[in-house]
Amino acid sequence: MEKRGTVRLADVGGMQDVKDRLEAAFLAPTRNPELRKLYGKSLRGGLLLYGPPGCGKTFIARAVAGELGAAFLSVSVNDVLDMWIGNSERNMHELFETARRQAPCVVFLDELDALGAKRSRTAHSGMRNTVNQLLTELDGIDSATNEGVFVLAATNVPWDVDNALRRPGRLDRTILVLPPDAAAREAILRYHLQDRPIDNVDLDRLVNATDGLSGADLAYVCEAAAERALLDSARTGTVRIIGMKDLLAAAKEVVPSAEPWFASARNVAMFANEGGMYDDLVAYLKKRRKL
Numbered sequence: 001m002e003k004r005g006t007v008r009l010a011d012v013g014g015m016q017d018v019k020d021r022l023e024a025a026f027l028a029p030t031r032n033p034e035l036r037k038l039y040g041k042s043l044r045g046g047l048l049l050y051g052p053p054g055c056g057k058t059f060i061a062r063a064v065a066g067e068l069g070a071a072f073l074s075v076s077v078n079d080v081l082d083m084w085i086g087n088s089e090r091n092m093h094e095l096f097e098t099a100r101r102q103a104p105c106v107v108f109l110d111e112l113d114a115l116g117a118k119r120s121r122t123a124h125s126g127m128r129n130t131v132n133q134l135l136t137e138l139d140g141i142d143s144a145t146n147e148g149v150f151v152l153a154a155t156n157v158p159w160d161v162d163n164a165l166r167r168p169g170r171l172d173r174t175i176l177v178l179p180p181d182a183a184a185r186e187a188i189l190r191y192h193l194q195d196r197p198i199d200n201v202d203l204d205r206l207v208n209a210t211d212g213l214s215g216a217d218l219a220y221v222c223e224a225a226a227e228r229a230l231l232d233s234a235r236t237g238t239v240r241i242i243g244m245k246d247l248l249a250a251a252k253e254v255v256p257s258a259e260p261w262f263a264s265a266r267n268v269a270m271f272a273n274e275g276g277m278y279d280d281l282v283a284y285l286k287k288r289r290k291l
């Protein structure tokens with residue numbers, strides 16, 4: 001558990017369409033229970049963030065908690081399953097009980113796919129019970145006991161998530177979190193360079209040279225650039241600071257970590273876009289000429 005509201009949406013650089021969707025699908029109805037009643041919009045369910053690795057799902061979930069002034073209770077579903085083998089139902093329940101005590105609280109279920117994927121792979125009998133327990137907790141979201149408990153989940157493989165979890169009233173709203181756009185890359189690069197000795201860095205140019213890289217890749221670029229400068233300094237015996245040359249070279253070397261994800265996402269977009277579930281993904285792939 002951490003302090004309430006340490007990260008806000010304003011700390012998330014760029015990604016305006018994600019912010020707009022968050023506002024419309026989650027934040028506005030959550031803040032206005034009266035309006036919700038008036039328009040009959042159900043607010044029982046939670047929100048599922050999906051997309052390639054390292055592109056800000058966890059960061060955005062934290063920001064949502066910040067916007068709601070809520071505590072943030074993050075749990076990896078794999079931990080729930082593995083740490084207490086045979087006890088995962090009780091753990092799931094305990095988790096929600098803790099959230100109820102801390103309300104307002106965001107429960108963040110990371111690696112949600114673990115529940116679906118493992119179940120089909122191993123026919124683990126305990127898994128059905130864990131899914132059922134989660135369904136029970138989610139279905140209780142509209143009851144008075146769950147007042148102020150908000151459920152967010154994240155996965156890289158939404159197509160592996162048990163369908164029962166995605167029905168109306170459960171994790172029924174979905175937001176695709178893509179590799180950072182230019183404004184987001186600028187914010188991320190700024191953040192990772194702020195405490196490093198840099199000279200004459202043309203941020204716009206670096207932003208343009210890093211299209212397609214994830215947040216995690218960008219962090220790596222800054223680290224690799226620092227390493228280059230450091231090794232150089234050690235070799236020559238003269239300290240030199242990080243320059244544009246180091247950053248561009250590092251950017252050129254890094255392999256975009258989202259690429260393999262898009263390869264599998266492409267198949268899903270083509271062959272398994274049931275009910276338009278992945279329309280956002282299809283639109284993006286078309287725009288990037290990946291479909």
Ligand SMILES: Nc1ncnc2c1ncn2[C@@H]1O[C@H](COP(=O)(O)OP(=O)(O)OP(=O)(O)O)[C@@H](O)[C@H]1O
Nearest residue numbers: 012013053054055056057058059184187188215216
């Ligand atoms: N729009 C953004 N503005 C500022 N920082 C960002 C943004 N997007 C991502 N980051 C930073 O990029 C890093 C990776 O983000 P995060 O860990 O949230 O990704 P993720 O999608 O949860 O990844 P994974 O799938 O591996 O869990 C974090 O350090 C985060 O602070």
Ligand SMILES: [Mg+2]
Nearest residue numbers: 057058110154
């Ligand atoms: Mg994450």
